[in-house]
Amino acid sequence: MSEWGGTGEGLPGEIASALSGHGLILRGGFVFGEDEARPQGLSGAPATAVLLVGQAGATHWPHFLRWRQSRSREIADPLDSWSREAIGAVAEFFGARAVLPSDRPYLPFQQWAMRAEGLKPSPLGILMHPDYGLWHAYRGALLFDVEVAIEAPRNPIHLCDLCVGKPCLRSCPVDAHSEAGFAYGDCLRHVRSPSGNACLTGGCLDRNACPHGQGHRYPAELQALHMAAFAGAAEEF
Template structure:
């Protein structure tokens, strides 16, 4: 059983309703946390420092059919369509439940990765993507809901960081230009390769290093989803 901080039964029921609203779009709650009094929290719905945050994201490619249906209905949205869809969906849920919606692409950037590590107890993989014990590298955070009140949150259980137990680190050996190394991510080398004549495999099937990871294979994004993300990465805009 997962321990809970807080004791409000109403809070659990209320979060289930939020989860149901997100599930209608293929999204899910990815943990939450209450801000400490000395934390520099972003503004909540009342424009005062928020008291709590629920992270919203995905596991595998569950949102893809919902996003593609929206895209067919909104062909005029050409720039950052997935981000636009995510913002609209999460904002609509926020409005229903008295929250303020925020996005990882908001400026100034909010500490989504730090929130995720606290909320779900995750650690970064060698690629920089957070390693999830079940989803592997095949998950994402699409936004968050900020609240003016504290919420009931799950206390993440301690789990083995899969990267610590991984032999050989195949995620560090699949890239033909060694864009990911112990020195970090070489963005320029990666982008040049993906855009170049030898980058077909990456353009059509996604990052070779990411696909080499053995964990969370059941949640691996289909090739069309990976190609979509890679096209966005390689876009000159």
């Protein structure tokens, strides 16, 4: 049951304010078409609207670290658990269903994100943002049973189209990213090997080579957390 007593018109602003208390931001949204596949909303009926929740740079990181200090060290995926708790609390307050990219069956988060913010994928597959570059993420979404008024995306210039040198395709020691796609196996073997320690502890070299959004670059320990999850390595977070 929702605790929110406002009107639908002011809903996005109130949600953005609530998310900011967790270092998260509202990342656009839209109303589903009647003829498209729609996940269940809080009522169990197909949802009417979706609002994307995420981060810009590492705005969430200090909030996550404070949460982590008060939780068991045995949590298998602490960042995912924190996201579920933080976004779930906001969803409960506003009468929405919270979903995460890791939920099964998988929901089309990247398609939702492109539709909500007008972004396009970079050569690395990560959506390129005009301000944050590759240093942003979508941590979850709020599914509503009612229509939510939110501004349409501004269709920003795709910065990758203006990038001539493409350093993101020339910095990996094993050429994991190319025009042909992502060589997952080659990347994983390298990161797990002694020669991949720089990637494991400091983040993907291709991602770090992108010149856009450098002021929002993740700190090394956050990049290490993501790389450890990718490599299946044990990290003390």
